[in-house]
Amino acid sequence: MTAAKKKLSLPPGTVADTYLALLASRGVDYLFANAGTDFPSIIEGLAKARAAGRPVPTPLTVPHENAAVAMAYGYYLATGRPQAVMVHVGVGTANAVAMMINASRENIPILLTAGRTPIAEGGVPGARSRTIHWAQESFDQAAMLREYTKWDYELRHESDVETVIDRALQVACTEPMGPVYLTLPREVLAREVTARTLSAATRLPPAAPPVPNPSAVAEAAELLSAAQRPVIVAGTVGRTEAGVAALASLAGRFALPIVQSLLPRYMNLAADHPMHMGYDANRFIAAADAILVVDCDVPWTPDEQEPGEDCRVIHLGTDAIYERYPVRGFKGDVVLKGDTALGLVQLEKAMAENGVDEEAQNHRRERLAAERAEIAAKWDGMAASETSPEGGVNPAWATRLIYRLCGPDATYVNEYPFFGPHLPATRPGSQFSVPPAGGLGWGLGTALGMKLAEPDRLVVAGIGDGSYFFNNPPVCPFVGQAYDLPLLVVIFNNRRWNAVRMATLALYPDGEAVRGNEAMPLTYLTPSPAFEKMVEASGGLGLRVETPDQLEPALRQAIAAVTDDRRQTVINILT
């Protein structure tokens, strides 16, 4: 790199101008924003940069904060690069908190920023000028999301802009990654500064993740090599392609069966891998004599199933003990903390050095092949009928048809109905589900962020009707139309919050709520709105499917509308 390229030279302007130019130079392509009276210097800075042709993040107007954070979330998933979100002081921050909880628990780096109500009551540029500026000021604006951010700070002085941004991104992108929060006081943003020269690229890179301790790896390899009935429980290994490759290699080489959650949050292992044993850990846990838990926060449900007394358990992951979870009691014998992919490669090497009992392993392969066939037959049975017990469309059958027509190159974002067994993904980075904290309203924004990153990819969002409400139906279609981000959205409409219903049923199987003649309180969403009409308000195509025979033609029409006409489409499927 030449000396000139190492520097970013800016003409005289405001701190906001510096801030925006720095973001662009750090790989922040977009500013997902929901604006307020704290924004004038940002808005002016964006307009000046546009007029002068200076690079700044492209601003996108997102009329709800939850969706704005979700878009940054989705863009990160598709590109691996954190983006910036800006919301209006404390009130905008409050609206963003649910999605920040999701990002935090799923280790998604996002730079969330918010204005600060002007501090000065007058006398300086940017000082208070509206009645809200008194009531909106808070003692500690970051307090409401400090538990869910890795770092928070306030931009206090123009001399700090570069360090503060680089520090924010460095912390966010160092494993275990996570969102950070920066507040931007109006007076600081408005301050005029002379011409400046800054570094063109960050000098504060994220720390390279460490490899797990070699002697602990050797110990873990011993346990796995000695096991007769080992099993791997995989959670979010698919965060990286290297993780997917390392997991497939280790499992394939030593005949280690892999189970995942019913709603896989990432494509961890291709569905056609011979060690892919489905989505029911309970089938394997009690009988296992060694369990390798890889990047998985909840490997089994203790109330349903526990490993046997003699079972040895190994935990591996970038955040192997989930340090920020207040309570997590999954036992273990060896804990390997460090880069997951590197840890898996190390484990494979150490197990190869231990040697293999070929005969025992071949035997296991045969047993697992039979088990795999049995599991597949069970899934096929679940999807065999086109109709659901309620007389609508069977979601399992519908999911298979969606996957068959949209194909392995599409990306699937799942907020409830795309269960793993019916969506046999094979491409790393093609399958995502609700984050572990389960803050609903995640799916559409995340899918929009992905579409922004990959405009020509078919992005399919599967959303429950209950979840669709949380996704701000007027907001996301507005963004889809405004920024040419046509999604294919499939609503699985059971006219209720089934998850809440099932939880009540599980706790009170003979209770009044289940037995009574009246509908179970607080679980029904009737009369169900014509969701398909909502997208029409933003120029989209809305389709309604009431019977199984209507689904295939609707899907074909929807795929053509999205891919050929770039028209966002919602199919409301009554299940």
Ligand SMILES: Cc1ncc(C[n+]2csc(CCOP(=O)(O)OP(=O)(O)O)c2C)c(N)n1
């Ligand atoms: C922000 C938020 N509020 C409430 C919940 C509780 N919750 C979990 S699942 C669920 C129902 C979702 O309904 P739907 O998308 O229709 O799926 P279904 O349960 O019917 O399969 C609710 C309300 C949540 N997870 N997040």
